Amino acid sequence: xxxxxxxxxxxxxxxxxxxxxxxxxxxxxxxxxxxxxxxxxxxxxxxxxxxxxxxxxxxxxxxxxxxxxxxxxxxxxxxxxxxxxxxxxxxxxxxxxxxxxxxxxxxxxxxxxxxxxxxxxxxxxxxxxxxxxxxxxxxxxxxxxxxxxxxxxxxxxxxxxxxxxxxxxxxxxxxxxxxxxxxxxxxxxxxxxxxxxxxxxxxxxxxxxxxxxxxxxxxxxxxxxxxxxxxxxxxxxxxxxxxxxxxxxxxxxxxxxxxxxxxxxxxxxxxxxxxxxxxxxxxxxxxxxxxxxxxxxxxxxxxxxxxxxxxxxxxxxxxxxxxxxxxxxxxxxxxxxxxxxxxxxxxxxxxxxxxxxxxxxxxxxxxxxxxxxxxxxxxxxxxxxxxxxxxxxxxxxxxxxxxxxxxxxxxxxxxxxxxxxxxxxxxxxxxxxxxxxxxxxxxxxxxxxxxxxxxxxxxxxxxxxxxxxxxxxxxxxxxxxxxxxxxxxxxxxxxxxxxxxxxxxxxxxxxxxxxxxxxxxx
Amino acid sequence: xxxxxxxxxxxxxxxxxxxxxxxxxxxxxxxxxxxxxxxxxxxxxxxxxxxxxxxxxxxxxxxxxxxxxxxxxxxxxxxxxxxxxxxxxxxxxxxxxxxxxxxxxxxxxxxxxxxxxxxxxxxxxxxxxxxxxxxxxxxxxxxxxxxxxxxxxxxxxxxxxxxxxxxxxxxxxxxxxxx
Numbered sequence: 001x002x003x004x005x006x007x008x009x010x011x012x013x014x015x016x017x018x019x020x021x022x023x024x025x026x027x028x029x030x031x032x033x034x035x036x037x038x039x040x041x042x043x044x045x046x047x048x049x050x051x052x053x054x055x056x057x058x059x060x061x062x063x064x065x066x067x068x069x070x071x072x073x074x075x076x077x078x079x080x081x082x083x084x085x086x087x088x089x090x091x092x093x094x095x096x097x098x099x100x101x102x103x104x105x106x107x108x109x110x111x112x113x114x115x116x117x118x119x120x121x122x123x124x125x126x127x128x129x130x131x132x133x134x135x136x137x138x139x140x141x142x143x144x145x146x147x148x149x150x151x152x153x154x155x156x157x158x159x160x161x162x163x164x165x166x167x168x169x170x171x172x173x174x175x176x177x178x179x180x181x182x183x184x185x186x187x188x189x190x191x192x193x194x195x196x197x198x199x200x201x202x203x204x205x206x207x208x209x210x211x212x213x214x215x216x217x218x219x220x221x222x223x224x225x226x227x228x229x230x231x232x233x234x235x236x237x238x239x240x241x242x243x244x245x246x247x248x249x250x251x252x253x254x255x256x257x258x259x260x261x262x263x264x265x266x267x268x269x270x271x272x273x274x275x276x277x278x279x280x281x282x283x284x285x286x287x288x289x290x291x292x293x294x295x296x297x298x299x300x301x302x303x304x305x306x307x308x309x310x311x312x313x314x315x316x317x318x319x320x321x322x323x324x325x326x327x328x329x330x331x332x333x334x335x336x337x338x339x340x341x342x343x344x345x346x347x348x349x350x351x352x353x354x355x356x357x358x359x360x361x362x363x364x365x366x367x368x369x370x371x372x373x374x375x376x377x378x379x380x381x382x383x384x385x386x387x388x389x390x391x392x393x394x395x396x397x398x399x400x401x402x403x404x405x406x407x408x409x410x411x412x413x414x415x416x417x418x419x420x421x422x423x424x425x426x427x428x429x430x431x432x433x434x435x436x437x438x439x440x441x442x443x444x445x446x447x448x449x450x451x452x453x454x455x456x457x458x459x460x461x462x463x464x465x466x467x468x469x470x471x472x473x474x475x476x477x478x479x480x481x482x483x484x485x486x487x488x489x490x491x492x493x494x495x496x497x498x499x500x501x502x503x504x505x506x507x508x509x510x511x512x513x514x515x516x517x518x519x520x521x522x
Numbered sequence: 523x524x525x526x527x528x529x530x531x532x533x534x535x536x537x538x539x540x541x542x543x544x545x546x547x548x549x550x551x552x553x554x555x556x557x558x559x560x561x562x563x564x565x566x567x568x569x570x571x572x573x574x575x576x577x578x579x580x581x582x583x584x585x586x587x588x589x590x591x592x593x594x595x596x597x598x599x600x601x602x603x604x605x606x607x608x609x610x611x612x613x614x615x616x617x618x619x620x621x622x623x624x625x626x627x628x629x630x631x632x633x634x635x636x637x638x639x640x641x642x643x644x645x646x647x648x649x650x651x652x653x654x655x656x657x658x659x660x661x662x663x664x665x666x667x668x669x670x671x672x673x674x675x676x677x678x679x680x681x682x683x684x685x686x687x688x689x690x691x692x693x694x695x696x697x698x699x700x701x
Contacts, residue, residue, distance in 0.1 A: 051671035156697030158686035176696040194677030314688040321683035353668040357657040377667035
């Protein structure tokens, strides 16, 4: 296995191997860069995945302790698990459901288009859809997204049939099996979807795109990638010239190592990325790296979510087949008449019996609840995913007293729903129930948010250095050889599942790093 | 009494009426079952069994599913003294200082006693462990019509992923045929 020397200061160190980090690693390796990819989690494969919800959760999820505060329901239901994301090679691309949607043009200009919303720290992205379009196209092609590049959509499962009939009966027009980074036919050396129903547990058929078995092995094939699993980044260090010099990390045996670097790219997801910058404070940067704006960790977004489950007279068996089997796109269009800014998608969701029991009503017990659970085979499910408002007080901060296994403060995730978020969720719950009522639901259940899978915005892009952490290339305003390469870059959350945009930004960032390096600017 | 007979007896009780099911376990078969536990005392095990049945009560479910929950609680007690202490103290509090012990009360009284402690770490621990153990049990999956792991059977692409027939099929533009 390839090893770059820890003293080799010509390497690019990337922290995190998910949608952002894994994609960037391959992008840079293909261009001739030497890359060290630090990943906190272990190296699994489709062969080691298991079709069991709790087992897979314990295998893949990021379970290091985190604390929560704020009025969001998560702080009550899952006080030490604010996020349902992964600690494994491939990051959360192992767990994601595959929905691959482009952010819409108006969403890049939320501050301009949503007028002034009290309490929201809105900002326009420093880039436009037009600038991103070539990279979106590249990402869709690379990931073999269905309904792009003449790739047919996936066949809909039972859960989608219920959604489709209900949604069209209440008048929705854009209802189909989605744009999915799941092979609808064999492509890229991977099989077509088996309709396993375990997208969240790691796709054993390999039909779903994940950096684990696409970008990372492609990067390894260049002979330039040094992937280091079970390597937890602890601190990014810098010199007197305000350039970062490398990353201190704990290896799989817990030993501290310092890997020198010419460039450091942070892609640890929107909780760990700001945590690492805050934990890297120094006498030069007493408030953390790249934090002259004070915005590191701020404007944490997690999408306005919730689920609606419908119970019917006849069987559905929602768990058969892809988890996100279809989408209703109509509500993603701007429409202020609904009483809130921004839009949302309805996407089918299914859970196995273990997670249905865990999440349908998170604290429930007793006979009313078990009577509901006994309707399991007759349930259909949908997830709401909508734009939430950035608020400066919604933030990832360092816990005042609690430390992790390495002696570093654990992250606290604070979130209060904005009035706009609450209004959107209330409206979406009602409309979701109407979809199921239109096809004869006996009962509908409003399920509160799951621990966040879409963690965004804690190191946001901004045109002006005072408004955010990085520029439109993800390069931090303060330190030119330090980059943000994950969803923490998001200036606003938009209504779309974020992975495609994270991949797109990573592909674009790879080009930028290559360009700036060739011009001797990096 | 052999374990098989014991399970049969108690399952019948569960299927018939929930009243005093755990009381029967106390007199019949408890010795053999609790003898396999490493840390929990027989009375603690019977109380936790009664509690597990009230937290997620399902009719017609084999008692072995609930016994398994108590076995997991026992294993947790063994590996973590703090859990053992929490369970022991929680059970004492649940039994109270007079009248019938928790396990010997009727359903309504048991539910009322649990409602009074439902925000305590003790209750949350038992509920949390039961939630994971009970609904991960293949016997429960079968009873619920959940088919569990799908990989070995080739997924559902040829096993009914789109077999719902009480609604019309969407047009191919919305839902293409499988390749």
